[in-house]
Amino acid sequence: MNTVTVSASKNYDILIGSGLMNQLGSLAQKLGKAQKVCLVSESTVFPLYGETAADSLKSAGFTVVTFVFPAGEESKNAQTYLALLNFLAENRLTRSDLIVALGGGVVGDLAGFAAATYLRGIRFIQVPTTLLAAVDSSVGGKTAIDLPAGKNLAGAFCQPSLVLCDTDTLNTLPREIFRDGCAEVIKYGILYDPVLFSHLEKHGLDFDREYVITRCVELKRDVVMEDEFDTGARMKLNLGHTIGHGIEAKSNFTLSHGKAVAAGIAIVSRASGCKDTPRILAILRQFGLPTSTKETADDILCYALSDKKRSADQVNLILPNAIGDCAIVPTPVGQLKSFIQAGL
Numbered sequence: 001m002n003t004v005t006v007s008a009s010k011n012y013d014i015l016i017g018s019g020l021m022n023q024l025g026s027l028a029q030k031l032g033k034a035q036k037v038c039l040v041s042e043s044t045v046f047p048l049y050g051e052t053a054a055d056s057l058k059s060a061g062f063t064v065v066t067f068v069f070p071a072g073e074e075s076k077n078a079q080t081y082l083a084l085l086n087f088l089a090e091n092r093l094t095r096s097d098l099i100v101a102l103g104g105g106v107v108g109d110l111a112g113f114a115a116a117t118y119l120r121g122i123r124f125i126q127v128p129t130t131l132l133a134a135v136d137s138s139v140g141g142k143t144a145i146d147l148p149a150g151k152n153l154a155g156a157f158c159q160p161s162l163v164l165c166d167t168d169t170l171n172t173l174p175r176e177i178f179r180d181g182c183a184e185v186i187k188y189g190i191l192y193d194p195v196l197f198s199h200l201e202k203h204g205l206d207f208d209r210e211y212v213i214t215r216c217v218e219l220k221r222d223v224v225m226e227d228e229f230d231t232g233a234r235m236k237l238n239l240g241h242t243i244g245h246g247i248e249a250k251s252n253f254t255l256s257h258g259k260a261v262a263a264g265i266a267i268v269s270r271a272s273g274c275k276d277t278p279r280i281l282a283i284l285r286q287f288g289l290p291t292s293t294k295e296t297a298d299d300i301l302c303y304a305l306s307d308k309k310r311s312a313d314q315v316n317l318i319l320p321n322a323i324g325d326c327a328i329v330p331t332p333v334g335q336l337k338s339f340i341q342a343g344l
């Protein structure tokens, strides 16, 4: 097992290893004070891991209530969020009690936002069960729900009290969803770490999960400690995401987020003239991820800019110079079309 410690507005540990789910109760107990736990999960993950998680919590002396919603991004909305708040209130959870988010990024974001706002904030534990959630969404305290106008438009920064990443849960992940998470893992290598990148090149999809997840989490921890509230260095985590978002939205979300981000990474690497572009394209192909798109520069631009969070005249592009060396480059919107075209 590896431990990564975050020191931000709240200090907490991220534990990564095999078989950790059984220790959920004893580790939660060490956080102190809580008597009741609301275990929040969804309809795919709960049947797989809900009983183990609940049993571990009960064995440690907690009273456990469970809130399970239908799996999928469609559930990450105001209706589910309000239903969860009402459930917490009806079950009389107090400010010293705990929420446990068991699932991928959808559960983590939604349960985290409920924890940030119920009684003006109660503690929560992230138990990520997808690769994306393990290396990205469970760490760093971004919580949110989607609004009809766009994704993640209502949310809060709220750090968890503990992240428990049991690498065994990834064994039941469908291969395509695992691949999607790999796009984010490759992203960390390109942004910060040539050694991590080389490990991924050498081992492909059979990479050492404990090492790779730990390394990604350490890298994210460093970024969050430098820029918890996302006003500077944290923007680098958006490598491939602006163009990827345009591709994903133009496909009406039929193309997965991970595949769209992979195509976005390939496009910015080519367009920026990154000297390691051949290695970046090769690793994306090795992981079964796309390096191109059928969409036009006009369409990508139009959908990328329809994001309601974006300011109108300038976009911060994250551009790779080499593996482990990327820059934030403020780019006028007027230059974006020719930039995208250069990378297609």
Ligand code: NAD
Residues within 6 Å of the ligand: 042, 044, 045, 048, 071, 072, 073, 076, 103, 104, 105, 106, 107, 109, 129, 130, 131, 132, 133, 136, 137, 138, 139, 140, 141, 142, 143, 144, 151, 152, 169, 170, 171, 172, 173, 174, 177
């Ligand atoms: P997800 O939570 O929808 O999980 C993907 C799919 O995998 C779902 O069908 C789920 O039921 C299934 N699944 C989850 N764990 C499983 C397991 N162990 N075995 C079998 N099936 C399993 O999606 P995700 O990709 O984990 O997360 C995407 C969400 O995360 C988006 O809503 C995105 O906005 C958010 N996100 C948040 C942050 C952040 O910093 N907060 C960062 C990146 C993404």
Ligand code: GLY
Residues within 6 Å of the ligand: 136, 137, 139, 140, 142, 230, 234, 237, 238
């Ligand atoms: N997923 C991007 C961030 O946490 O900032």
